[in-house]
Amino acid sequence: MIHLNFDKMGGLVPAIVQEYESGDVLMLAFMNPDAWEATLNTGEATYYSRARKTLWVKGKTSGNIQIVKEIWVDCDDDTVLLKIEQVGGAACHTGYKSCFFKKVEEGSVKVVGKPIFDPEEVYRK
Protein backbone atom coordinates (compact mmCIF):
# COMPACT_ATOMS: atom_id res chain seq x y z
CA MET A 1 0.00 0.00 0.00
CA ILE A 2 1.11 3.57 -0.60
CA HIS A 3 2.74 4.98 2.49
CA LEU A 4 1.10 7.78 4.44
CA ASN A 5 2.19 9.27 7.73
CA PHE A 6 -0.70 8.61 10.14
CA ASP A 7 1.39 9.44 13.21
CA LYS A 8 0.96 13.21 13.29
CA MET A 9 -2.74 12.97 14.02
CA GLY A 10 -3.03 9.88 16.21
CA GLY A 11 -3.71 7.40 13.40
CA LEU A 12 -5.55 9.68 10.96
CA VAL A 13 -4.79 11.82 7.95
CA PRO A 14 -7.03 14.65 6.69
CA ALA A 15 -8.51 14.16 3.24
CA ILE A 16 -9.48 17.24 1.23
CA VAL A 17 -12.33 16.43 -1.14
CA GLN A 18 -12.55 18.41 -4.36
CA GLU A 19 -15.03 18.03 -7.19
CA TYR A 20 -13.07 16.76 -10.19
CA GLU A 21 -14.95 18.72 -12.82
CA SER A 22 -15.49 22.12 -11.19
CA GLY A 23 -12.56 22.26 -8.78
CA ASP A 24 -14.94 23.19 -5.96
CA VAL A 25 -13.76 22.09 -2.53
CA LEU A 26 -16.62 20.03 -1.11
CA MET A 27 -15.55 18.87 2.35
CA LEU A 28 -12.75 17.73 4.63
CA ALA A 29 -12.78 14.26 6.12
CA PHE A 30 -10.33 11.95 7.88
CA MET A 31 -8.92 8.54 7.00
CA ASN A 32 -7.37 5.83 9.10
CA PRO A 33 -5.27 3.15 7.36
CA ASP A 34 -8.37 0.98 6.70
CA ALA A 35 -10.23 3.89 5.10
CA TRP A 36 -7.20 4.69 2.96
CA GLU A 37 -6.87 1.09 1.81
CA ALA A 38 -10.62 0.83 1.10
CA THR A 39 -10.53 4.04 -0.95
CA LEU A 40 -7.58 2.75 -3.00
CA ASN A 41 -9.15 -0.67 -3.51
CA THR A 42 -12.76 0.26 -4.23
CA GLY A 43 -12.46 3.64 -5.96
CA GLU A 44 -15.18 4.96 -3.67
CA ALA A 45 -14.25 7.54 -1.07
CA THR A 46 -14.14 5.93 2.37
CA TYR A 47 -13.39 7.85 5.54
CA TYR A 48 -13.13 7.33 9.26
CA SER A 49 -15.91 8.89 11.29
CA ARG A 50 -14.42 10.44 14.42
CA ALA A 51 -17.89 10.83 15.96
CA ARG A 52 -19.01 7.25 15.34
CA LYS A 53 -15.48 5.77 15.59
CA THR A 54 -16.07 3.61 12.53
CA LEU A 55 -15.30 3.25 8.85
CA TRP A 56 -17.61 5.41 6.76
CA VAL A 57 -18.30 4.75 3.11
CA LYS A 58 -19.39 8.25 2.09
CA GLY A 59 -22.92 8.17 0.66
CA LYS A 60 -23.78 4.70 1.92
CA THR A 61 -26.92 6.05 3.62
CA SER A 62 -27.94 8.73 1.14
CA GLY A 63 -26.77 6.98 -2.03
CA ASN A 64 -24.61 10.00 -2.77
CA ILE A 65 -21.30 8.19 -3.04
CA GLN A 66 -18.06 9.79 -4.20
CA ILE A 67 -16.35 8.19 -7.18
CA VAL A 68 -12.62 8.78 -6.97
CA LYS A 69 -11.06 10.18 -10.15
CA GLU A 70 -7.64 11.19 -8.83
CA ILE A 71 -5.71 10.90 -5.59
CA TRP A 72 -2.85 13.22 -4.66
CA VAL A 73 -0.51 12.96 -1.66
CA ASP A 74 1.16 16.03 -0.15
CA CYS A 75 4.85 16.80 0.32
CA ASP A 76 5.18 15.19 3.74
CA ASP A 77 2.71 12.34 3.22
CA ASP A 78 0.31 13.43 5.95
CA THR A 79 -2.60 14.79 3.88
CA VAL A 80 -4.41 13.54 0.80
CA LEU A 81 -6.43 15.31 -1.86
CA LEU A 82 -9.22 13.34 -3.53
CA LYS A 83 -10.67 14.59 -6.78
CA ILE A 84 -14.06 13.00 -7.05
CA GLU A 85 -17.34 12.84 -8.89
CA GLN A 86 -20.16 13.49 -6.43
CA VAL A 87 -23.19 11.30 -7.12
CA GLY A 88 -26.37 13.29 -6.40
CA GLY A 89 -24.52 16.59 -6.64
CA ALA A 90 -24.31 17.34 -2.92
CA ALA A 91 -21.52 16.34 -0.55
CA CYS A 92 -22.82 17.96 2.63
CA HIS A 93 -25.20 16.18 4.98
CA THR A 94 -27.13 19.48 5.22
CA GLY A 95 -28.07 19.17 1.54
CA TYR A 96 -25.65 21.77 0.22
CA LYS A 97 -23.29 20.92 -2.64
CA SER A 98 -20.29 21.81 -0.52
CA CYS A 99 -19.84 21.85 3.25
CA PHE A 100 -18.30 25.29 2.69
CA PHE A 101 -21.51 27.24 2.12
CA LYS A 102 -20.85 29.97 4.70
CA LYS A 103 -18.78 32.92 3.54
CA VAL A 104 -17.07 35.40 5.82
CA GLU A 105 -18.16 38.90 4.88
CA GLU A 106 -17.54 42.08 6.84
CA GLY A 107 -17.00 40.34 10.13
CA SER A 108 -19.88 37.91 9.96
CA VAL A 109 -20.86 34.71 8.19
CA LYS A 110 -23.35 34.62 5.33
CA VAL A 111 -24.96 31.51 3.86
CA VAL A 112 -24.41 31.39 0.10
CA GLY A 113 -26.55 29.28 -2.23
CA LYS A 114 -29.34 26.83 -1.59
CA PRO A 115 -29.44 23.17 -0.55
CA ILE A 116 -29.67 20.64 -3.38
CA PHE A 117 -31.58 18.09 -1.31
CA ASP A 118 -33.71 18.07 1.81
CA PRO A 119 -31.79 16.12 4.48
CA GLU A 120 -35.02 15.02 6.20
CA GLU A 121 -36.13 13.43 2.95
CA VAL A 122 -32.83 11.68 2.24
CA TYR A 123 -32.00 10.37 5.72
CA ARG A 124 -35.53 9.45 6.78
CA LYS A 125 -35.41 6.02 5.07
Next chain:
Amino acid sequence: MIHLNFDKMGGLVPAIVQEYESGDVLMLAFMNPDAWEATLNTGEATYYSRARKTLWVKGKTSGNIQIVKEIWVDCDDDTVLLKIEQVGGAACHTGYKSCFFKKVEEGSVKVVGKPIFDPEEVYRK
Protein backbone atom coordinates in the same frame (compact mmCIF):
# COMPACT_ATOMS: atom_id res chain seq x y z
CA MET B 1 -14.74 37.30 16.22
CA ILE B 2 -16.43 34.73 14.01
CA HIS B 3 -17.00 31.54 15.97
CA LEU B 4 -15.14 28.37 15.07
CA ASN B 5 -15.17 25.08 16.92
CA PHE B 6 -11.58 24.51 18.00
CA ASP B 7 -12.49 21.73 20.42
CA LYS B 8 -12.55 18.76 18.07
CA MET B 9 -8.84 19.00 17.42
CA GLY B 10 -7.42 20.14 20.73
CA GLY B 11 -7.47 23.86 19.99
CA LEU B 12 -6.93 23.79 16.24
CA VAL B 13 -8.97 23.81 13.05
CA PRO B 14 -7.70 22.64 9.66
CA ALA B 15 -7.49 25.30 6.95
CA ILE B 16 -7.68 24.21 3.32
CA VAL B 17 -5.80 26.63 1.10
CA GLN B 18 -6.99 27.04 -2.46
CA GLU B 19 -5.65 29.37 -5.14
CA TYR B 20 -8.36 31.92 -5.83
CA GLU B 21 -7.80 32.22 -9.53
CA SER B 22 -7.13 28.63 -10.62
CA GLY B 23 -9.01 26.71 -7.94
CA ASP B 24 -5.92 24.55 -7.35
CA VAL B 25 -5.66 23.20 -3.82
CA LEU B 26 -2.26 24.32 -2.56
CA MET B 27 -1.87 23.03 0.99
CA LEU B 28 -3.51 22.18 4.28
CA ALA B 29 -2.51 24.00 7.44
CA PHE B 30 -3.86 24.48 10.96
CA MET B 31 -5.06 27.48 12.89
CA ASN B 32 -5.41 28.16 16.59
CA PRO B 33 -7.64 31.06 17.71
CA ASP B 34 -4.73 33.55 17.45
CA ALA B 35 -3.96 32.47 13.88
CA TRP B 36 -7.64 32.74 12.94
CA GLU B 37 -7.87 36.23 14.41
CA ALA B 38 -4.64 37.34 12.74
CA THR B 39 -5.85 36.04 9.37
CA LEU B 40 -9.14 37.93 9.74
CA ASN B 41 -7.44 41.12 10.88
CA THR B 42 -4.47 41.27 8.52
CA GLY B 43 -5.78 39.60 5.34
CA GLU B 44 -2.60 37.54 5.22
CA ALA B 45 -2.86 33.82 5.86
CA THR B 46 -1.54 33.01 9.31
CA TYR B 47 -1.35 29.49 10.68
CA TYR B 48 -0.21 27.61 13.74
CA SER B 49 2.89 25.51 13.26
CA ARG B 50 2.44 22.21 15.10
CA ALA B 51 6.14 21.42 14.71
CA ARG B 52 7.43 24.75 16.04
CA LYS B 53 4.43 25.32 18.34
CA THR B 54 4.15 28.92 17.26
CA LEU B 55 2.16 31.34 15.12
CA TRP B 56 3.28 31.18 11.52
CA VAL B 57 2.71 34.00 9.06
CA LYS B 58 2.94 32.01 5.85
CA GLY B 59 5.68 33.38 3.62
CA LYS B 60 7.37 35.45 6.31
CA THR B 61 10.72 33.76 5.60
CA SER B 62 10.44 33.28 1.85
CA GLY B 63 8.46 36.43 1.07
CA ASN B 64 5.82 34.22 -0.53
CA ILE B 65 2.87 35.39 1.55
CA GLN B 66 -0.73 34.42 0.89
CA ILE B 67 -3.17 37.28 0.35
CA VAL B 68 -6.63 36.20 1.46
CA LYS B 69 -9.38 36.82 -1.11
CA GLU B 70 -12.21 34.79 0.45
CA ILE B 71 -12.81 32.83 3.64
CA TRP B 72 -15.41 30.08 3.90
CA VAL B 73 -16.48 28.19 7.02
CA ASP B 74 -17.87 24.66 6.83
CA CYS B 75 -21.23 23.30 8.02
CA ASP B 76 -20.12 22.47 11.55
CA ASP B 77 -17.66 25.33 12.03
CA ASP B 78 -14.61 23.11 12.46
CA THR B 79 -12.81 23.66 9.15
CA VAL B 80 -12.07 26.73 7.03
CA LEU B 81 -11.37 27.20 3.37
CA LEU B 82 -9.13 30.09 2.36
CA LYS B 83 -9.09 31.27 -1.23
CA ILE B 84 -5.84 33.11 -1.65
CA GLU B 85 -3.44 34.75 -4.03
CA GLN B 86 -0.04 33.12 -3.66
CA VAL B 87 2.79 35.63 -3.93
CA GLY B 88 5.74 34.05 -5.74
CA GLY B 89 3.52 31.36 -7.25
CA ALA B 90 4.56 28.50 -4.97
CA ALA B 91 2.96 27.50 -1.67
CA CYS B 92 5.07 24.45 -0.86
CA HIS B 93 8.35 24.73 1.04
CA THR B 94 9.81 22.23 -1.45
CA GLY B 95 9.39 24.83 -4.21
CA TYR B 96 6.37 23.27 -5.88
CA LYS B 97 3.28 25.37 -6.57
CA SER B 98 1.13 23.01 -4.52
CA CYS B 99 2.04 20.65 -1.70
CA PHE B 100 -0.02 18.09 -3.63
CA PHE B 101 2.50 17.31 -6.36
CA LYS B 102 2.48 13.52 -5.94
CA LYS B 103 -0.22 11.63 -7.83
CA VAL B 104 -1.30 8.09 -7.09
CA GLU B 105 -1.06 6.03 -10.26
CA GLU B 106 -1.35 2.28 -10.56
CA GLY B 107 -0.46 1.58 -6.98
CA SER B 108 2.44 3.97 -6.65
CA VAL B 109 3.13 7.67 -6.32
CA LYS B 110 4.44 9.77 -9.20
CA VAL B 111 5.79 13.32 -8.94
CA VAL B 112 3.96 15.61 -11.36
CA GLY B 113 5.38 18.95 -12.48
CA LYS B 114 8.53 20.83 -11.54
CA PRO B 115 9.44 23.10 -8.62
CA ILE B 116 8.96 26.84 -9.18
CA PHE B 117 11.79 27.85 -6.85
CA ASP B 118 14.86 26.24 -5.38
CA PRO B 119 14.28 25.90 -1.61
CA GLU B 120 18.01 26.15 -0.89
CA GLU B 121 18.09 29.49 -2.64
CA VAL B 122 15.00 30.87 -0.90
CA TYR B 123 15.63 29.71 2.65
CA ARG B 124 19.40 30.24 2.70
CA LYS B 125 19.17 33.90 3.69
